[in-house]
Amino acid sequence: MDEDRKKDNAVDRVNRAYNAYQNARSLIRLGRGAVSAARGVGALAATSEIWAPIAIALGLILFFTIIIVVLTGGPGAASELETQQSPQTSDLSSLFVTTNNGSAISDVDFYNVLKDAFSNSNYSALVTSQGPFKVIFNPPLGDFVGCQATVDGRNTITFYGFSNCSLSHQKYLALHESGHIIGNKNGRTYQSFPHSDLRAQDAGCYSRLGFLRSYFHAETGAGTSSKDESFAEAVALFLMPKERPPLTDFQNQCPNTYNWVRNNIFK
Amino acid sequence: MKARFLIIVIVISSLLLLFSVMSLILEKAQEVPPAAIKETDFSKTVPGKSTTADVIRINGKPRTTEVKETKTYFYYETRHSDFKDTVVFERGVELYALENIFDSSEANLNNVLKSYGEHETYYGAGPFLWFVFLEKGVAVETDEKEILKILYFVPQEEEGFSGLFGEELGLTKETPTPEVLRP
Numbered sequence: 243m244d245e246d247r248k249k250d251n252a253v254d255r256v257n258r259a260y261n262a263y264q265n266a267r268s269l270i271r272l273g274r275g276a277v278s279a280a281r282g283v284g285a286l287a288a289t290s291e292i293w294a295p296i297a298i299a300l301g302l303i304l305f306f307t308i309i310i311v312v313l314t315g316g317p318g319a320a321s322e323l324e325t326q327q328s329p330q331t332s333d334l335s336s337l338f339v340t341t342n343n344g345s346a347i348s349d350v351d352f353y354n355v356l357k358d359a360f361s362n363s364n365y366s367a368l369v370t371s372q373g374p375f376k377v378i379f380n381p382p383l384g385d386f387v388g389c390q391a392t393v394d395g396r397n398t399i400t401f402y403g404f405s406n407c408s409l410s411h412q413k414y415l416a417l418h419e420s421g422h423i424i425g426n427k428n429g430r431t432y433q434s435f436p437h438s439d440l441r442a443q444d445a446g447c448y449s450r451l452g453f454l455r456s457y458f459h460a461e462t463g464a465g466t467s468s469k470d471e472s473f474a475e476a477v478a479l480f481l482m483p484k485e486r487p488p489l490t491d492f493q494n495q496c497p498n499t500y501n502w503v504r505n506n507i508f509k
Numbered sequence: 510m511k512a513r514f515l516i517i518v519i520v521i522s523s524l525l526l527l528f529s530v531m532s533l534i535l536e537k538a539q540e541v542p543p544a545a546i547k548e549t550d551f552s553k554t555v556p557g558k559s560t561t562a563d564v565i566r567i568n569g570k571p572r573t574t575e576v577k578e579t580k581t582y583f584y585y586e587t588r589h590s591d592f593k594d595t596v597v598f599e600r601g602v603e604l605y606a607l608e609n610i611f612d613s614s615e616a617n618l619n620n621v622l623k624s625y626g627e628h629e630t631y632y633g634a635g636p637f638l639w640f641v642f643l644e645k646g647v648a649v650e651t652d653e654k655e656i657l658k659i660l661y662f663v664p665q666e667e668e669g670f671s672g673l674f675g676e677e678l679g680l681t682k683e684t685p686t687p688e689v690l691r692p
Contacts, residue, residue, distance in 0.1 A: 295514055299521035306526075372653060383690070390690040396636060402690070426636040429652030433611060438590045469591065470636060 337370055340377045347379055347405050355412050356420065358481050362508045368424045368431065372397070375423045379404050391415045396426040410485060414478050421477030424507065425470065431506060435476075437469040440499045447489060447496035448472070454479065454499070456486035476503045549585050549594045551606035556646060557663040559603040564596050571596070580604065587611070597677070605662040607678075616656040621649055629667065634679035641680075643670055 334349050337360060359365050369375060375397050382403030383390060389407035394400050399419040404412060425432040441448045452468030453460035454475040480503040483492035493500045549568045564583065565571075571583035572593075581601075585594040592609040610616050622628070622640070625647060631639040633650060637657060641648040643665060650658035660678075662670070674680040 295517040296521055298518050302518075302522050303526065392690050395684070396638075422636070427652060427654075429637055429650075429655050429657045430611075430613075432636070432652075433589065433592070433609075433657060436589065436591065467635070 336374055337366065338374050338377050340379065343378065343380045352377065352416070355409070355416050358413075359417060359420065359508075364509050365424075365507055368428050368507065369420050372427045375399065375420070377401070382406060389415060391419050393419055393422040393426070397423060399423065410482075414482055414486065417478035417481055418474045421474030421507075422470065424477065425473050432473060434506065435469065435473050435502065437472055440472075440496075440502065443498040444496040447499060454489065454496075456489040472499075476500075477507055480504065480508055549608060551594070551596065551608045551659070551661050554596070554603055554606065554661075556603045556605055556661050560601055561598055564598075564603060564606075568596075605660060605673075605677075608659045608661070610656045610659060613655055616649070616659060618649070618651055618654065618656050621647075621656065629682070631674075631680040631682055632684065639680055641670065643667060648674075 334353050338349075338352070340349055340352065353360065359369075376399070378394075378398060378400045380400060380402045382388075386403065387406070389404050389411065390402045391404075392400055399416070399422075401415065404415075407415070425435075437452070441452055447454055448468075449455050449457075449460040451460070451463045452472065453463065454472045456479060457471050457475045459466060459471070476499050479486055479489060479492040479496075480500065483500075484490050486492075489495055551568070553567050554564050561581070561583075568585065572586045573584045575582040575584070579599055581598045583596040583598070585596075587594055587609050588611060589609070594609055595607045597604045597606070625642040625645050628640040628642050631641055631648075633639050635650075637650050637652050639648050639650050639660075646662050646664040648660040648662070649656045650660075660674075662674075671680070671682065
């Protein structure tokens with residue numbers, strides 16, 4: 243695991259160096275363009291007395307435009323910013339903070355469970371929008387075989403017996419619970435989840451109680467909110483579209499719900 | 510001749526610069542989304558005083574109504590089908606009004622906290638918190654960044670508020686028990 247982490251850091255460094263190289267090349271190209279333009283303007287100015295002031299004015303505009311482009315970083319500035327904001331594997335504490343009560347799982351292992359999700363910068367920004375979320379790993383509850391999870395308060399995921407489950411099930415549980423964290427910390431995003439409309443549009447995907455049918459308590463509700471649970475479940479299904487029966491083709495079975503998650507969570 | 514030349518240069522430069530700036534301004538103006546449609550404004554009615562007629566005069570007729578014992582509920586459509594703005598009357602007088610806020614420009618959490626001062630914190634039926642300003646007769650549902658709902662009520666003591674809105678909206682000061690476990 244440590245080796246993977248080192249590799250990721252190395253990849254990050256290589257990416258940053260490559261970006262810097264590309265930026266330098268862009269500036270050089272810009273400078274060459276400015277010199278050529280200035281030569282053109284000079285040649286134009288020399289040909290006619292009437293055109294001279296126009297050519298000089300155009301030259302001035304071009305000059306100021308180049309200055310503005312250089313100062314603002316040009317059209318590449320936004321994407322550069324986005325790159326800088328992407329989470330780095332070397333700084334897991336900016337994503338989540340764990341408390342381990344006897345269940346053997348490291349931070350790096352947990353990061354790897356959610357790695358696909360964290361690789362999306364919008365997901366990472368949403369799930370950490372009010373700081374890193376908390377994760378508590380507890381031993382299994384009673385004689386329950388397997389793993390369970392819940393969200394305590396608004397920002398804490400508590401797992402029971404997390405290491406007892408397969409990697410696939412760990413991923414599902416972690417994604418689903420992180421969906422709750424996203425909803426809890428981003429009221430506008432949660433508010434905009436059109437649950438009633440999606441129930442009507444993707445009718446076959448929702449139980450009679452309004453839960454996405456892959457949710458464990460879809461037929462009973464178990465005292466939970468169908469909007470809360472469907473929001474969280476949709477986040478999990480987006481990255482596990484073929485693994486949660488009966489919704490084993492999430493994109494095609496529930497196209498409207500899929501598109502909402504793509505456009506609002508993993509955009 | 511030299512002065513004339515300079516004037517022409519300055520005039521042309523100024524015109525071109527002006528044109529560029531105007532283009533940028535127009536482009537930015539086109540990016541601004543259209544003004545949000547505001548369905549209701551419950552801040553203009555007064556809980557404890559306004560009547561059904563007052564509410565209808567200011568906000569129009571509700572989409573649906575419901576009567577439960579001594580209370581009458583007016584439901585107004587909002588831009589999201591999952592949310593209804595609600596005004597509740599008791600014996601014809603406004604008891605409280607609940608308005609959904611979908612746009613940060615409609616209500617700002619920092620401004621509310623700054624203006625209204627001390628608040629009580631309640632937990633709601635959903636995942637968000639309620640900041641309650643008992644003396645002001647205002648409460649806001651929030652994710653601690655944005656205001657999601659505003660509740661207007663008759664200013665009152667905490668006991669009365671907890672009783673009424675515990676029953677009506679499921680508000681409580683007790684930390685909610687964790688959700689059911691998911692296997």
